[in-house]
Amino acid sequence: MEGARHSGRWNKKASFSTILLLMCMFVPTLVSLQKTCPPGDYDNGNGICCNKCLAGFKLLEECQAEGQRSNCTQCPPGQYTAHVNFFRNCFRCKQCKAKHELVESECKSDSNTICRCEDGFYKDQIDSVTSECLKCKQCGPDEMEKQACTPNSNTVCECKVNYYKLNDKCVPCKNCTSECKNHCLPVKTTTEVPKSENRFLTNIIAGGVTVAIVLLAVASLITYMITKWLTKKKLQERTSQSSDVSSPESLEVLVQSEEPSEKGLKAIPQSPGSEQEPFNLPDCVPLEIKIPDLIYMVLDLVPVLQVKQLVRSLGVTDTDIERAEMDHRSCQEAHYQMLRVWAERGSRAGAGGRGGMLHRPLMLELLDKLRKMHLGQAAEELETKYGIQ
Structure with a gap:
């Protein structure tokens, strides 16, 4: 047994050595077969x-x-x-078929077609091959143009002088900030302000605050004294009236009239003009946007493979998406239910409309998500359909 084991080990070592020897013989031959060709x-x-x-x-x-x-x-x-x-x-050769796209240079045997966007539009590159033409941005009333729109880049706007950016809107400056230097006091760099002037200014501010507090306290005290005096006077008048009442029935009526019960409150007459009717805010959408019609139009414009991405960006949970897919065999019906969940949830939160109508905040959110997904053409068609500016 021991001899057989040693013999097997020797055979394995001999095979491995043979393989190495063959590799050493053929490697120079393979290297010699490689040939370097001249340029071209x-x-x-x-x-x-x-x-x-x-x-x-x-x-x-x-x-x-x-x-x-x-x-x-x-x-x-x-x-x-x-x-x-x-x-x-x-x-x-490439064909310029995108919306608002024109041919700048025809295809030749040694060069591909070159496409460009119409005037007033710029090219938004979706990936290395696909692009779309989007409308150039118009600066708002409180903005000015920093960089004009080019065939390959959108307009760049910035706030006017004495305005600053707040929640994507330009608002006028009111305080001294890094954006509102015009409201800042000039800083003297060569000479320092004397400490005596600083103390004088501090004393003035402290004195003004102290006077304001004293005046407020005095006003509160006067108001309290006047209220107390008027209350005491009313109590005296009621006491004198109650002393003139001779019968127990009249006394009972007086007590009931003075009792601050809910019935007494309800008995107070109100003039027809004093009735407060609920104030209904006007609809912010120029045209009525019916939720079913909007959903069907979105399903026609958005590719099927991007619908789930869209509803997730709109806040629809994976649980609602799975429930819609389980309840509906048809892919289109499931996608309709996902968008319906988004619209109804917005309605319950106060952003949607009543009676199957959609309000402007949800519509603007939908347009923003479409553009972020590089579906600007779909967003433009929705804006044109419903007159969104």
Whole structure:
């Protein structure tokens, strides 16, 4: 047994040594097969350097021996190659089909089509291949243009002088801040303010605050004394009236009239003009937005694969999404239910409309989420449909 084990180990070591020896023999041979071709040529895999095709051409047949030339042919109409190559096929030319997109340069055999947006629009790059033309931003009444809209970038706006940004709106300056330097006192850099002046200013402010507190206390005391005197006078008048009442029935009526009960409060007559009717705020949306019609239009404009991303960005939970998918076999019905959950939840929170109508805050939120998902064309169609400015 021991001899068999030693023999097996020796056989394994011998096999491993043989493999290493073979590798050492063939590696120099493989290295010698690699060939460096001059610039503009390529190795066809058989150790032969063939020339590449020029831009605008494709490879029809590669060379078969040293000194031969590859057979190249020009790309057919509607196709191109932009660089030297040894491709068997040309690339298909791009077509400018996006909304508000124009052809700036036609496709040639050695260059692809170049598209640009119409005037008043700029190109928003979705990915390395896809882009869309979006409308250039118009600066607001309290803004000024910092950078004009270009074919590849949107307008850049900034607040006017003496205005600053607050919650994405420009509001006028009121206090001394980093954005509102005009409300700051000038700082003397060469000379320091004497300490005596600082003390004088501090004393004035402290004196003014003390006087205001004293006046407020005096006013409160006077108000308290007047109220106390009027209350005492009313009690005296009621006491004198009660002494003139001779019968127990009249006394009972007087006590009931003075009892601060709910019935007494309800008995106080009110003039027709004093009745307060509930004040209804006007609808903020220029046109009525019916929730079912809006949802169907969104489902027509948004790609099916992006509907879940949209409803999640609108605040619909994964639980509601799974419930909608379980309750409805149809994908469109499930997506409708997801958007319905968003609209009804907004209605209960006070942002939605009543009677199946949608208010402006939810509509603006939907448009903002569509643009962040690079669905600006869908947002523009909704704005056009419902007259949102």
